[in-house]
Amino acid sequence: MLRANDNFAPRAGTRVAYLSLVSFALLTIAVLVGTMIGPAGPQWWRVPLELVNRLPLITVDSGVSPEEWNIVWQIRMPRVVLAVLVGAMLSVAGASYQGVFRNPLVDPYLLGVAAGAGLGATLVFTLRRSATENWLIDPLPLAAFVGGLVAVFATYMIGNTFSKARSSATLVLAGIAVTSLTTAIQTFVLQRNNDVVRQVYSWILGRLSSATWGDVRLILPYVVFSCGVLLMHRRLLDVLRVGDDEATALGMNIRRVRLTVVLAATLGTAAAVAVSGLIGFVGIIVPHTVRLIVGSSYRRVLPLSILCGAIFLVLADIPSRILADPAETPIGVVTAFFGAPFFLLLLRVRKNQA
Numbered sequence: 001m002l003r004a005n006d007n008f009a010p011r012a013g014t015r016v017a018y019l020s021l022v023s024f025a026l027l028t029i030a031v032l033v034g035t036m037i038g039p040a041g042p043q044w045w046r047v048p049l050e051l052v053n054r055l056p057l058i059t060v061d062s063g064v065s066p067e068e069w070n071i072v073w074q075i076r077m078p079r080v081v082l083a084v085l086v087g088a089m090l091s092v093a094g095a096s097y098q099g100v101f102r103n104p105l106v107d108p109y110l111l112g113v114a115a116g117a118g119l120g121a122t123l124v125f126t127l128r129r130s131a132t133e134n135w136l137i138d139p140l141p142l143a144a145f146v147g148g149l150v151a152v153f154a155t156y157m158i159g160n161t162f163s164k165a166r167s168s169a170t171l172v173l174a175g176i177a178v179t180s181l182t183t184a185i186q187t188f189v190l191q192r193n194n195d196v197v198r199q200v201y202s203w204i205l206g207r208l209s210s211a212t213w214g215d216v217r218l219i220l221p222y223v224v225f226s227c228g229v230l231l232m233h234r235r236l237l238d239v240l241r242v243g244d245d246e247a248t249a250l251g252m253n254i255r256r257v258r259l260t261v262v263l264a265a266t267l268g269t270a271a272a273v274a275v276s277g278l279i280g281f282v283g284i285i286v287p288h289t290v291r292l293i294v295g296s297s298y299r300r301v302l303p304l305s306i307l308c309g310a311i312f313l314v315l316a317d318i319p320s321r322i323l324a325d326p327a328e329t330p331i332g333v334v335t336a337f338f339g340a341p342f343f344l345l346l347l348r349v350r351k352n353q354a
Contacts, residue, residue, distance in 0.1 A: 023304060026311050027084070031081075033318065034080040035047055035076050035077055037322070038071070038075065039321070041075075042063070046064050046068075047064070078211045078215065079208050079209070079211040079317070080317075083314045084314060085272070086276045087310045088223065088305075088309045089223045089309075090282040090309060091283060091308065093269045094107050094108050094284060094305075095286075096230045096233075096261050097110055097265055099237035100240065103168075104291075104346070108269040110172065111152045111171065112152055112155050112178040113273065115179040115183050116150055117144040118203075119183075121200065121204075122190060141218060144270075147182075148269070148270035149267070152270075154178050159175075203277045205277065205331075205332040206330050207331065218275060226268030229261075233257060234298040234303075237298040237302075240252075277330075279335055281335045281340070282335055284342070284343060284346075285339050285342050287305050288342075320333070320334045
């Protein structure tokens with residue numbers, strides 16, 4: 001029996017290593033394709049030549065002018081890099097939430113971070129014309145970030161206050177309550193400020209079109225920190241799969257693990273939402289696809305979810321640029337187009353397994 005396990009472990013590790021290399025290759029291709037496509041700038045086939053030309057000790061005549069390269073570097077590239085960061089963060093946060101709550105149907109917005117961020121953004125759109133014009137920093141991502149964190153904090157406090165057991169089900173119910181309250185407040189504000197409805201609606205559907213290197217620098221520390229913490233807890237998430245009582249018997253502090261994972265996932269999700277708006281279904285589609293390929297162990301699911309989430313959002317951003325050319329389709333519409341059928345298929349599979 002021991003020999004069988006010893007033989008199985010290298011095979012599983014080899015498979016994950018192979019899939020990781022394939023994912024890195026696909027991510028590189030996705031980033032390259034995303035950089036090549038745009039409504040303005042050089043022809044698509046000249047971009048790879050210019051990228052090679054920019055390497056040390058290599059000279060290639062790409063025919064790209066400095067003005068065209070500026071479009072690639074200042075407009076296309078930050079958009080692609082931001083899609084990588086947001087897709088990776090939403091995906092790994094969704095997988096972590098599913099591990100903590102032992103429910104494959106939850107997503108990173110479960111505890112109210114999306115509703116809180118939406119309310120914060122709505123308040124900024126309402127006040128921007130006067131009170132926020134002279135701010136040294138853009139108040140929109142700041143308000144969305146703070147709003148998301150406050151909503152999750154309220155959810156956690158309510159869940160802990162009204163339930164001695166502090167179970168995951170109580171947190172989910174508290175999240176539903178907080179989401180309903182913040183959505184009601186947002187609706188009330190919009191009814192009194194009809195002129196900003198279109199702006200808020202555009203933000204809610206998700207957007208990467210206005211991405212800058214400043215946005216990338218803004219969320220990079222949060223994404224790196226959150227992903228690092230979540231990866232450090234991937235083995236503990238595997239232990240949680242056996243149940244709270246069994247995990248406690250094995251010596252795990254369930255409350256501390258759950259709080260740490262939720263806080264890390266929420267911090268990264270709030271940062272991602274602050275700069276990209278609400279992009280749905282990424283945290284559901286990608287982790288489940290990864291599970292179908294590598295199994296349910298979070299030691300494998302979390303690292304691959306980071307790579308696959310980045311690939312998915314970079315590729316999803318491409319049709320959002322070209323479907324309504326010269327206008328743009330909100331990326332949230334594209335992810336929902338793929339995510340909604342996948343979600344229904346998942347519900348059907350779970351029904352058949354029940």
